[in-house]
Amino acid sequence: MNDTLRTEKIAFFCLLIATIVVIIPVALILTIVLVRGLSAFSWEFIFAMPREGMRAGGIFPAIVGTVYLTLGTAVFSIPFGILAAIYLNEYAGRNWLTRTIEIAIINLAGVPSIVYGLFGLGLFVTFLGFGASILAGSLTLAIMTLPVIITATREALSTVPNSFREVSFSLGASRWQTVRNVVLPNAIPGILTGTILGLSRAAGETAPILFTVAAFYLPRLPLSVYDQAMALPYHIYVLSTQVPNVSLKIQYGTVLVLVGMVFLLNIVASVIRSRFRKKKTW
């Protein structure tokens, strides 16, 4: 008997060690980025144009570019994503078409990000003639984000109890009226959470924007959606591998700004989630 208990103790201890090995690097990475990145911070770093071949000055155009791209992604992906989830959860029956859509979503979620980059280059940049532009980059990122938004929205819709729908139908409401007035309002928090998480991923992506929008060095703000733009993730890549002798301070600072933006979105998402979980009465 003692032996089996000792085995259990040893096994659980090993599991604990493995978990620590997974968690510690996260804490370590974030601490390093925070501590070393903060030393680069100044008003100039955030709000000035880069100078001297990006070795001095600020990263303002990259920040603005990433904000534009994230907004563009939101504009294209949110409406389609939510409507697609409504179709799957509220309209579709259990048939081959639904199954095919599900498989397609799974595959969209699994396609390597660089393949999205190639696709965006082939369709938006070349075939549709948008050129390397904010428009082409946003569309590419939007298609990549679509499966995240669909999956999250569908989950949020499916947690709305069926009795809500039945009551609405029994009062004579049509399916769309039920979705619009009963299901959606109750699913909004879940939809928001999933959508924001999807957008935070899009904000940090590099590979899809490499050939569709990202400018190596463009020390001005983009003027239209047909303009190229700098973006934070690509800027990190450029600073750390393409331009020699960039001070580590500037590199860490840029990384901190990107991580900060991504985490801010994540925090907003989890605040929404926990806020509404408490309010939920069903």
Next chain:
Amino acid sequence: MKRPFEYIIEKLIFLSGIASIVFVILIFVFLLKEGLSLFGSYNPFAFIFGKNWYPISDPPQFGILPLIVGSLWVTFGAIVIAVPLGIAAAIYVAEVAPHWLRDYLKSGIELLAAIPSIVLGFIGIVTLAPWLKYLFHLPSGLTALAGSIMLAFMAMPTIVSIIEDAIVSVPKSYREGSLALGATHWQTIYRVILPAASSGILAAIMLGIGRVIGETMAVLMITGNAAVMATSILQPVRTLTATVAAEMGEAVAGSGHYYALFAIGIILFIISFIINILADMFMHKK
């Protein structure tokens, strides 16, 4: 009698519903459209089994075998690291950890998923690579192993969360039956719960492999970027994804090089398609 607005919105809902299918087909069509142009002038066998990737020499050689080997090394290393750690961490979070700790651990792992891959690549360059160089007395720390370690951590959130879900969804009665027979908690975990969750674990491993093979930026930055046939995990390599990312910027549109990079895209698309279908099959096997 539906009102016109309702008619239009329901049509839109249906169109958005099938949009995912359209996009998957569009992606494949556009990869094929550009990628297949290569094979008019270049032998497909020489493409897949050629040992030389010299895209800009004259005549160019587009053998992607070294890139495939690079991808395999990095993926192999990452899975060897990530799967045992991921299974162990998932068991700990789902079964062993005290309640107050569980939520912190879960958010910690979610946090890892939120870090962009470019950031992990950067951290890999400035911290991991010098450390590996020192540890193994290498000329450079930028090797397949560096990529494997970083990618193992990138695949971890996927692996842990899917296995954890699989463990949690094992019926309570299994656990109770085992405990009632006098088994300890640990015996119950590895004799009853893990076998019952095995298809979920397989799905998690497949999706982990999918993430690792498709990862681009971190791999491009920390694997040393040498398109040679690596014979050890301590050598620099270059993966399929990294090659596309590194070279498309310089490839002239309409050149053999340009088409060859799209052809690599076809290969990547097919690999990810197969992996995701397999993972889905495991997931739905109940």
